[in-house]
Amino acid sequence: MKISGSEILLESLKREGVRHMFGYPGGVVLNIFDLLHDEKEIQLILTRHEQGAVHAADGYARATGRAGVALVTSGPGATNTVTGIATAAMDSIPLVVISGQVPTMLIGNDAFQEADIVGITRPCTKYNFLVKDVNDLARTIKEAFHIANTGRPGPVLIDLPKDVTTSKAEFHWPETVKIRSYNPTYEGNKYMITQAAHMIAKAKKPLIIAGGGVISSGAAKELTELAEITQVPVTMTMMGLGGFPGTHKLSLGMLGMHGTYYANRAVQDADLLIAIGMRFDDRVTGKIDAFAPHAKIIHIDIDPTSIRKNVRVDIPIVGDVNRVLTVMNKVIREEVKEPWEEVRKAWAKQIAVWKKERPMTYDREADIIKPQYVVEKIFELTKGDAIIATEVGQNQMWAAQFYQYDKPRTWLSSGGLGTMGYGFPAAIGAQLAFPNKLVIDIAGDGSIQMNIQELATAVINKLPVKVAILNNRFLGMVRQWQELFYQERYSHTKLDESVPDFVKIAEAYNAVGLRATKKSEVVPVLKEAFSIKRPVFMDFIIDWQEKVYPMVPAGAAIDNMLFAEEKKKPEKKLRAVK
């Protein structure tokens, strides 16, 4: 029996195990939305902006490990997805974005709501398709999910002209998919792995740098095993947070521009770096010529282009992190037995000295609310059992520094692209996947306004996302750079009285708004918010002068760090406290 393209689409999504998607209707996708009206197995969450839909799908994917799905209309609907798609591409997040397109006969005619979305998204997708024939639709969807989920994951877009959604065809679901030109390497080279194992044994000052690949390949357990057997300390990129327990005694926290003193010192002093599922981004390496000057480098990544892109590598291992580490752990247990604790003693001692020298800290005695205090209290009250999303800027860095992520997929943050407005919709996506989990978006007063409309989505779908707004009435991270490097000329970063009353906004959307202006109010506000089963905006009026430290200035070596002033400077006149 022949069925329509719209029916083929939904049936194919079901075969792929899709239960939720995010989207926004429009002219050319009306046929699909008409079917969704009676659809029982797939729930579409209507967001209030297509960007929100893609970020929500992304948050869903990061929290679950399964590809997120978004469905939007042509033209502006499709172009609104671009930021979300690019965000997912930079962070290797599997997404399938389905965009409607004008009918095939009108393509290229500048038709109403036509945009060449395949052309526009070509550089920011892992792959994209324009389906011209309904007979290709089922196979295309199968291939799209296959490409999105395998190898180094990433976003895939399917452009679906309206006539393809109405044309009819027999439904043939391909059980397997084979793309001759796409064969990711999963198994690492055994010889290289063995070499690497011996190199780890020989090293005096080895350090593991864990990246997002540990999380996407599900290798957190294998990584912990490697670190524990060999007693090698672990630092994480921002994308790697949660890939190794933040509270583990071998954890050095995050490295890089806003990394810990001890992680950055360890990198610069190490004689061996074991880079696992990470890509030596400039925010990690700082000045590349001065990066890890004494270290040999073992680099494990599924994407060959990540290897030898930015840094020289001594032992490259192309493969899936999980499988490579499984083999490596076996080799180490069987062939490379060392009295590890003994071997690592001096190095562990050195790291302990650095940890003591400059621990992660802030002015804990201050009366004013310090943003780090809010983040620490969130960690204490949730005992780390929450999913944390963030926006981008200071809020993101404080959330990375002062909350300890012990489990993978509990940290959702836009790393590579640095997309403000990511966190709130991402939190909504994660909450949909885990209705009973506490999902918190740590936000700033700037970035929350970039997708604040999604509060309607959270409220109407009863997704009790909590948003902790660290409100300093500034675009804080840019302000921090202006203070440090632009002679305190706060060009277009002072939002001040233009910042809306977030409590009233929450109430206007029929959500809950709470505010803390004093330090003593922080914990009560958090406790109250966490006890409410509805979306809550928490407005924390924080010290506007607080900066993210340590900080490596752009282009400097990563051990060239700035720290908070030891002594308190006299308070400046400008105060953003309400």
Place this chain on the structure above:
Amino acid sequence: MRHTISVLVENKFGVLSRISGLFSGRGYNIESLSVGETIDPNVSVMTIVTTGDDWIVEQITKQLNKLIDVIKVVDMTELDHVEREMVLIKVAPRQEDKAEVLRLAEIFRGRVVDSSPKTYTIEITGDEKKIAAIVELLRPMGIKEFVRTGKIAIAREGIKKP
């Protein structure tokens, strides 16, 4: 250094723009690019001439391999290979140079494919050096138009000694 890279791709809509987009998006050079179907109509071969140091060329070949539609990438520069390019040169010589133009075409095993009272159009095939040489010799005679196909390349098969 200059590299000639042969890229086997799926003969599909949009593949050329994926390849050219990769080069422009990542700031790699393309000196020439030629595309054509192979004996298998589902597969095309692109011959790309690019320049860059070893790091860049390594990245270029890896990035090309990463594209979903790319079946195989061969850096011909690393192999014993044959390169050819065809040019069409329209020359407008003075009366006294006409014979010399025809003689040069013959020496370079070219063919005159079009002639008019004032011009000859010559087809020449060869490697880079040969084409550079004929161009230099014809330039003083007055080259009116010059079109080249871009380089194509094929690996030589090894000959086993008996």
